Amino acid sequence: MNQANKTIVGMVHLSALPGSPRHQMSLEKIEAAALKDAEALVENGIRQLMVENFGDVPFWKDAVPPTVIASMTRIASRIRDYFSRIPLGINVLRNDGMAALAVAHAVEAQFIRVNVLCGARVTDQGIIQGIAAKLLRSRRELGAESIQVWADVNVKHSGPLTDQTVEEQVADTVHRGLADALIASGTGTGQPTDLAEVQRFRRTSGETPIFVGSGVTLDNIQQLLEIADGVIVGTALKHRADPLRPIDPAAVRRLIASLS
Numbered sequence: 001m002n003q004a005n006k007t008i009v010g011m012v013h014l015s016a017l018p019g020s021p022r023h024q025m026s027l028e029k030i031e032a033a034a035l036k037d038a039e040a041l042v043e044n045g046i047r048q049l050m051v052e053n054f055g056d057v058p059f060w061k062d063a064v065p066p067t068v069i070a071s072m073t074r075i076a077s078r079i080r081d082y083f084s085r086i087p088l089g090i091n092v093l094r095n096d097g098m099a100a101l102a103v104a105h106a107v108e109a110q111f112i113r114v115n116v117l118c119g120a121r122v123t124d125q126g127i128i129q130g131i132a133a134k135l136l137r138s139r140r141e142l143g144a145e146s147i148q149v150w151a152d153v154n155v156k157h158s159g160p161l162t163d164q165t166v167e168e169q170v171a172d173t174v175h176r177g178l179a180d181a182l183i184a185s186g187t188g189t190g191q192p193t194d195l196a197e198v199q200r201f202r203r204t205s206g207e208t209p210i211f212v213g214s215g216v217t218l219d220n221i222q223q224l225l226e227i228a229d230g231v232i233v234g235t236a237l238k239h240r241a242d243p244l245r246p247i248d249p250a251a252v253r254r255l256i257a258s259l260s
Contacts, residue, residue, distance in 0.1 A: 007230025010041035013054035045256035050089035061125035117151035121158035148180035190235035
């Protein structure tokens with residue numbers, strides 16, 4: 001099956017930004033590295049990008065400092081300037097959807113990722129609660145309804161507080177959280193997403209698009225895209241499949257070639 005028309009989102013993982021514990025590089029060097037990764041993705045066949053403050057561990061539970069927002073806006077703006085025709089997404093970890101929306105609005109990005117839009121999850125940052133009511137109203141106030149909200153369900157690096165089924169969570173996220181797209185993921189960064197869970201998403205989501213948000217590899221991407229509308233790929237496209245390393249152009253080419 002030709003899956004070249006499916007959506008493949010390539011991750012631009014930012015190094016630790018100013019103010020975070022592991023910050024070492026100047027903002028200029030962080031920006032240059034992000035642009036190099038974006039270029040390696042786009043020139044080798046990726047047609048959507050997402051920028052994320054991956055290096056900022058340990059992550060803030062909700063609102064990040066203004067320095068993070070300023071740094072991400074600067075870098076995302078440069079990526080937008082260089083790749084103006086490529087749809088761009090923003091994810092501000094751990095769950096600052098308001099900051100992601102602000103950055104996306106400023107740089108004219110097309111979507112944001114929100115780890116906990118509805119319900120609540122137990123994470124290494126503590127209990128994170130859904131932000132749908134505040135986020136969707138802020139989007140309306142900004143007149144930014146064109147910016148899509150892609151929402152995780154059963155997000156990685158977290159556990160449930162209730163015994164809700166996946167189907168119930170999906171239904172709430174679509175109908176009560178008003179998500180524009182859903183993201184299924186494994187237990188952690190780079191960990192495989194259960195195919196059976198993606199099928200459960202599909203049965204409940206109706207016309208809402210579904211993306212797989214972790215553990216996508218050359219070996220499983222075709223199976224996943226038989227069900228999902230797209231995938232978000234980071235680790236598998238890095239040198240030695242290490243999320244802290246730069247993008248490997250050869251890995252990108254292999255992934256894209258496998259879909260034709």
